[in-house]
Amino acid sequence: MTIAIDARDICASDGSRGAGIGHYTWSITRAMAALGSHRLVVAVPAAFSKRDEKELTGCGRVRVIRLPAMRARFLSRHAFLPSRIALEGVDVLFCPSGEIPLFWRGKAVIAVHDLSVYEHPEWFPDGDRGNWSRRTVFPKSVRAASAVIAVSEDTKRSVARMFPDAERKTTVVYEGGELPEGFVRIEGGEDLVLSIGTVEPRKNYATSASAFDRYLRRRPERARTTRYFIVGSIGWKAEETLVAVEAVNAAWREVAGENVVQLLGYVTDQEKWSLLSRASALLIPSWHEGFGLTALEAMAASVPVIASTGGALPEVVGDAGILVAPDDHEAMSLALAQCLLLPDGTKELVEEGKRRAAAFTWERAARETLNVLEKCCS
Template identity: 30%
Template sequence: MRIKVGIDGRFLTHSQKGGYKSYVEGLVYGLMTLEDDNEYVLYLGSGNYGDFWANYEDLWVNSNRRIRRVTRWRLPAIEMVLREQVILPWIAHRDKVDLLHYPCNTGNIRPTVPYVLTLHDVQALANPYVRFTRPWIKSMWSYAIQAYEKVVIPRVARRATMLITVSEYEKTMISERLGLPLEKIAVTHLAPSPIFRALDGRKLVEARYRVRDRYGIEGGYILSVGSKPSKNIAGVIDAYHLLVKNWDLDHLLVLVVPHQQYKGELVARVAKLPIRSKVIFIDAVPQMHLVDLYAAASVFVFPSFREGFGLPPLEAMACGTPVVTSITSSLPEVVGDAAMLVNPHNPEEIAVAIRQVLTYPELRATLVRRGLCRAAMFSWEVTAQRTVSVYESCFWQHRKLRGTS
C-alpha cells in the first residue's frame, strides 16, 4: 500500500553547514536512489536552497515526490517555533499525509498526524559545552533555543510513534535519559557524502596545489575540524604543542573552525604558545574544498568529548587519510579498528598517537586501507532504506491501533 510521507526539510535551506543539514541532505539523496511506491512531500523553510538543492531538485520532483515551501519570511526565533508548532502540522494535516518525519530533534508537541522523530542525541538536555564567549544577543538566542529544546524534546520523543537515532550508543543514551523502551528506537547510521573520495596520483597532487593556492599551506600538515568546545580543538592545540616541543615536528597544524566566537578563543590560546607561526585557522569551507583538505592532510585528528555519531572521521577515511579520534561515546562504534583511539582528555596520549601515524609508514598504510573499507560500509542509500522501513512499520502500527486494515 502506498504511504504518503511528509518530511520536514527546513535545514536544506538553513545557512548552517554540517550537522542536521548534512543529515537531511543525505537522507533526501538516499531517498532519491530508491525505487518505491511511496509518496514524499518535502516541506522547506525560508532561505536559499544552496548548492545541494540546485543539483538535485530536478531529480527529487517527479510523480511521487514533490516540494512545498512552508514559510517565506525570515524571523529566526519566531519562524522556527511558529513553523514547527503551528504551520507545518496544519499543512501536513491538510495535505493528508499518513506520516510526518521530523529529522532534527524537535517537532510538534500536539501532533495532528502520526510522526517519526530523528533524535540525533540528548546533549541539548544536559550539555556542559554549550556555553562559550559570543555576543550577548547571540547568547540570548542560544539560551532560548536550548530552553525550547529542553521543553520540546522529551515531549515529542515520548509522543512519537517511533524514534530514529544515529548510533547504538545514542540509542542507549536516549533510552536511559528519557525512560523509553529500546524497541521504540531504531538506528540508522549516517554516511559520508559521495563527494568524499580518495585521490591518488595526479589528482592528489592537484588537490595539494589547490590547498596551497587557497590557504597558503605547503608541506605536510595535521588537520582538525570543529565548531564548538565539545569538539576539543583545544586538546588538539595542546597535543600539537607537545609534538613541537618534544619532537621538533615540522608539520603545520590546520584548524577548520567555522564559528567565529569559538575561533577567537582558540586564536587567543595559540597566541600564548610558541607554535603560533605554525598554526593556520580556516573559516567554514565548501565541501569540495574540504575534500582537498582531507586528502592532502598527513593525519586527521578528531578527539571529540561527545558525539551522537561523528561524521568527520568517516569523511577523512573516505578520502584516504589516517584518523586519530576519541575512544569515547559513539566514535569507536563508527570507526571500528580503522583509527587510532585516544583519551580526549589526555593531550599526551593524543600527541603520541599522532606521532606514531606520522613516524611509521606501515601503521599509516594499515589505517588508510582499513579506513577506506570502513567508510565504504556506510551509505545514504542504506540509511534511506532503513528509514523507509521505519516509515512503513509506523504506518501499519498506527493503522492497527486505529483498527483499520
Template identity: 30%
Template structure:
C-alpha cells in the same frame, strides 16, 4: 509505499550539519520511491530542495528568520499540511516534532539530548529543548538515533523503550558524494600535506587540547607537518586559540582556515597526512568518517559516540591527555608501515557508512510507523 510528509522547516541555511544530513538523505532515496514523498518547506529554505527531482514540494508562504519563528511555524504548519495532503506518516529530521500532528510521527534524534544535558544550550534554546525534546520523543511512534550512543542516552534520560529506537548512522558526507563523481584520494605514501583538524571551534571539540598535544609532538618529531585548523569560529574562540599557539611557540606551524569551501576541504582531505578528531561530545562524528573514507590515518577521541563510529579504523585516546594524544600522532606519522595499516583500516571501516544505506533504513522505519 505510504504517503510521507518530510518536515524541512527546522532546516536553515546556516545549520550546516542537519542541512547536509537531510540533503544527502534525500539525494540517496531512489527516484522510484520519491513520488509518495512531499517536502514541506518555508520560503526561506525552499531553494535548498527545488533542484531535487521527483519529490513533491509544498512551500509555506512565510519566511523564517530566527529560531523562535521557526519553532512556531513548524508547530502550526506541519499538522495543517499533514491533514491537507493526507500524509500516512510524518518524518521530523532533527530532534523536534510538531506535537499536534494528526498522523504517526518518526523523529530523527541527533545531538539534542546530549547537548542539553551537557549544558551546551543557553537561554531560549535551553528552555525550548527542555520542553520540546521529551514531548517530541513521547509524541513519536518510532525514533531514529544517529548512533548507539545517542540511543543509550535516550533510554537513560527519557526512559524510552529500546525497541522504539532504530539506530541509523549517517553516510560519508562530502567524500562519499565526491567519490560517486569519480574523486579518488591518493595512497598515504603520496601525501605531503598537513595534520588536519576539521570541526567548529566549540570548546568540546577540544582544538586547544590538540594544539597543546601538537606542541609536544614537535618535541618528539622535528619535521612534523604543520597543523591546519578548519572550521567555523564560535564566540571568538579562534582568537583565543591563536593566542595559545603564540604562548606555546607554535604559531608559525598552525594555520587557521576558518570555514572552507567543499573544493578546499576535498583538497585538504586529499593531501593531509593525518586527521585528528579530539571531540569529547558527539552524537555521530562525520569528520571522522570522511577521514576514513579518504584514507587518512585517524587519531580520534575515545569519548561519546566517536569510538563507536571509528571502531578499528583509527587510534582512539583520551582527548585531554596531551601526552597520549601526541604519542598517537607520532605513531601515525613516523612509521610508513603503521601509516599504511591505519589508512587501510580506515578505508575498510569507512565502507560501513553510506547514504544509500541511511536512506534505505530510514524508509523502512517510516513504512513500519505508517503500518
C-alpha cells in the same frame, strides 16, 4: 505511502548546504528520494536552492513545498508547517532534526543525533530558544513520536538514560559517509593535520592544539613543513580554544614563519573535500560525538584517523583508527607522531578504514529509515 519530511534545516540561511543536522537532512532526503519507493513531500525553507530542488524532484515521486520566511519563528515551525503538510494526505512525518511541530497530530518519527546538551549543558550556549527546545519541544517530541531513530548505539543508550519509556521504540540507523564524485587523493606536500567542526567546548580543540605543540617540541625541524588546520566557524564559549591556539602559535611563529595552527573558519563542502584530499591525518579530539561523520568521510578518503574515545567515535572508527582518551595530551601527541613520521605504518589502518567506510552508505541509511517509517504505518 506518503511521507512528509520536515526539512527546515536542510540548508543554511543563504541557501548553501548546511553542516551537521543540515547535512544529515539533505543526505537522507536525497537517498530516500533516489529509492523512489514512496511519495515524498519535502518541506524546505524559502532559501533552499533551485538546483537542489531540481535534484530532488528529478527523482520523480517528490513534491517540494517552500515554507515562507516568517518573523514569527514559533508560528512558522509549529503551526504553519503542520497545517500545510496536512493538506498533502500524509501518512507519517519524518523529523530529521528531532523536533515534531507542536501542532502536528499525525504519526511522526524523529531522528536523534546527540543528547550531550542534557548531560553536559556547560558545553552549550544558554540562549532562550535552546532552553525552550531543550525543556519543552524535544522531550515532548520523544514522547509523541511513533518511533525514534538514533544515529548510533551510543545515542540510543543516551535516549534510554534520559527517556526510559522511549527505549523500546528506538532503532539505530547509522549515517552514510561517501566520497564525492571525482574525488582524488593527493599524496606528498607538507604534513597537514585536519580537524573539522565548529570551534566550541565539546570539540576539545584546546587539547588537540596542546598535543600538536608537544609533537613539534619532539621534532622542531618539522615546524616549517607541518600545519594543523581547524575547519569550522567560531562558535560559542570559544575563548579557551582561541587562547590555547594563540599560545602554540606564539611559541612557533618565529621558527615557522607563520601560524602553525590555523583557524580556517567555515568552508564549503567542496573545500572540505579538497582539504581531506591532502590531509596527513584527521584528528577528532571531541569530548563526545553522537556519531562522528567526519571520521567516516576521512576513512573513505584514505586519511588516517586519530579519534577520541568520546561518545560514538569508537563505534564508528572501530579498529580502523587510533583511539585516544580526550584528555590525554601525550597519547594524542604520540598518535600524531605515528601518522606523520611513520606513514607506512598507517597503511593497514587506511586500508581497514576504506573497508569500514564502505559499509556506511546513505542508500543503506535510507532503506533502514524507510523500514522504520513503514512499520509505523502498518
